[in-house]
Amino acid sequence: MIDRRPFVQKILKNRKDNLRVVSGIGTSTWDLMSAGDNIGNFGFIGAMGQSIPFALGLATAQPNLRILLFTGDGDTLMSLGSLATIANHPVSNLTVIVLDNESYVETGSQPTATAGKSDLELIAKGSGFDNCYTVKSEDDYDKIINTVYNEEGPSLIVIKCEAKATPLVFPHSFDGAISMNRFMSSIKT
Amino acid sequence: MVDLVKDWRNDIYAVFKDLDITMVSHVPDAGHTPLINLCEKDNEIDVVTLTTEQDGVGLSCGAYAGGKRSALLMQSSGVGNCINALALPNICRIPFLTVVSMRGEWGEFVPWQVPMGLGTPKVLEAMDIKVFRADYEEEVGSTVDAAARFAFNTNRSAAVLLSQKMIGAKQFKNG
Numbered sequence: 001m002i003d004r005r006p007f008v009q010k011i012l013k014n015r016k017d018n019l020r021v022v023s024g025i026g027t028s029t030w031d032l033m034s035a036g037d038n039i040g041n042f043g044f045i046g047a048m049g050q051s052i053p054f055a056l057g058l059a060t061a062q063p064n065l066r067i068l069l070f071t072g073d074g075d076t077l078m079s080l081g082s083l084a085t086i087a088n089h090p091v092s093n094l095t096v097i098v099l100d101n102e103s104y105v106e107t108g109s110q111p112t113a114t115a116g117k118s119d120l121e122l123i124a125k126g127s128g129f130d131n132c133y134t135v136k137s138e139d140d141y142d143k144i145i146n147t148v149y150n151e152e153g154p155s156l157i158v159i160k161c162e163a164k165a166t167p168l169v170f171p172h173s174f175d176g177a178i179s180m181n182r183f184m185s186s187i188k189t
Numbered sequence: 190m191v192d193l194v195k196d197w198r199n200d201i202y203a204v205f206k207d208l209d210i211t212m213v214s215h216v217p218d219a220g221h222t223p224l225i226n227l228c229e230k231d232n233e234i235d236v237v238t239l240t241t242e243q244d245g246v247g248l249s250c251g252a253y254a255g256g257k258r259s260a261l262l263m264q265s266s267g268v269g270n271c272i273n274a275l276a277l278p279n280i281c282r283i284p285f286l287t288v289v290s291m292r293g294e295w296g297e298f299v300p301w302q303v304p305m306g307l308g309t310p311k312v313l314e315a316m317d318i319k320v321f322r323a324d325y326e327e328e329v330g331s332t333v334d335a336a337a338r339f340a341f342n343t344n345r346s347a348a349v350l351l352s353q354k355m356i357g358a359k360q361f362k363n364g
Contacts (some may be wrong), residue, residue: 022251042254047277053247054254054277060212060235081240082247089237110293176280180254189256 003136004161006101008070009035011097011144016066019148020186021162022058024051024071026106027166028099032070035167043171049078052096056086059094060152062187066093068148073114080123086154087128094154095147101163109163113166124156131155197323197355198224199331201288202231205260208337210286211235211253212259214245220290220356221262242267246274250283255336258341260286265294265350266302275316278346285318285346286337296358308352313348326353 002025012035020040023032028041029062044051055069076083076098086094102115114120124132135144135157147155173179201224202300205213212222212226212235215221230233235257239245245261252259254277263271268289278285293306313320318338331353 033244044277045276046280047247050247050250050274050277053244054251056237057212057248057251057253057257057259058255060237060253061257065255079244084240085244085248086253129247138339162200175276177282180281184254187255 002136002159002161004101005031005034005157005166006161007138007161008032008099010138011148012051012126016149018064019060019066019068020183022051022055022067022069024069024075026072026073026074027101028070028075029171030166030169033171036165037152037172039182040186041171042179044075045171045174045176051075051161052079052082053071053085055094055096056082056089056091058185059091063091063093063189066149067095068092070097071096071098073098073102073112073120074104076120077113077118080127081154082126083127083129089137092152093152094182096156097144098156098158099161100158101161103163105163105165121158126159129154129156131158134158134160136160158176194195194343196223197326198227199294201333202227204330204337205234206331207334208258210258210260210337211247212237212257214239214248214259216240216245216264216267217298218262218264219359220264220351221288223338225262242270243274245287246271246277246285249285250277253283258284259262259286260337261285263289263348265289265291266305268309268312269305272312272316275318275346276358277319279317279336282344284340284344286340287346287347287348289352290351290356291353293353295353296360298351298358298361310350316346318351320329320347320348322350322352324354326355331357
């Protein structure tokens with residue numbers, strides 16, 4: 001099991017200029033913000049289930065950027081149909097990393113479906129993702145970096161990680177408009 | 190740009206072209222089908238078929254963050270699926286445009302369509318969406334144009350309800 005926060009920080013260390021990062025509701029946003037403030041980050045703090053379709057829209061509109069979404073198993077399970085939408089509307093520049101701790105940690109660590117019989121890699125495969133795999137060790141760091149920056153997407157990586165509460169690290173603003181305007185200023189349109 | 194004959198779907202398509210809407214997502218509805226077909230024939234419009242309408246909200250917002258304008262086409266039954274997702278354009282002040290074909294309000298055959306048909310304008314307004322309505326063919330183009338300008342000029346959400354009176358109610362036959 002991987003300790004998610006330092007691993008997210010490691011993935012984002014030395015990030016390249018062409019990377020934009022989105023995070024889904026919950027711990028993923030605090031993880032992303034813990035890696036340091038960057039105008040090329042946008043973190044969801046609500047609208048559960050919407051980060052995956054948001055990332056698809058962004059990746060489609062900005063084919064010359066690499067788009068990385070960090071989100072959780074809870075957020076992903078709410079929007080499983082969006083995996084089929086992505087697979088059938090391929091975008092080569094999108095990587096979805098699911099930080100799968102098999103629980104709704106923020107609400108009291110109730111188990112999610114992935115704590116039971118459900119497997120998000122298999123669901124992604126069945127949805128039509130050609131490039132998807134599960135990571136259980138930090139030894140796969142180089143493989144992940146290669147997927148994020150170089151491989152033909154869309155890609156989905158399930159990172160199995162510990163279910164533990166971590167300190168909240170707030171974004172630049174909780175106000176969506178302020179955060180969104182700031183994020184958009186990092187994108188030339 | 191596809192050559193057009195006079196049809197209210199063509200009027201919506203013309204607004205999309207005029208206002209540089211280059212992504213159209215949908216869960217299909219028979220009322221929208223000629224418009225979807227027009228968009229699919231247009232290489233400048235990216236058509237995304239959704240599995241559920243709420244994903245069109247996030248998709249549309251992500252596309253806008255990347256500099257691309259879009260519209261979500263759906264039937265009134267899909268509006269209910271979008272409610273919590275509509276917080277995203279609202280709180281981020283992202284322009285959001287949807288065009289909704291109404292069911293359950295004018296000569297409807299299927300009783301299952303009635304609850305969400307009656308609820309559609311109420312739930313949209315409850316989520317602070319500016320609701321426009323077109324009851325007659327000749328007002329469709331100007332109504333969609335007004336709604337789109339409202340959305341993109343003021344960074345708000347707008348919905349156009351296309352009346353079932355105008356679209357026509359399908360009468361089902363058994364067997």
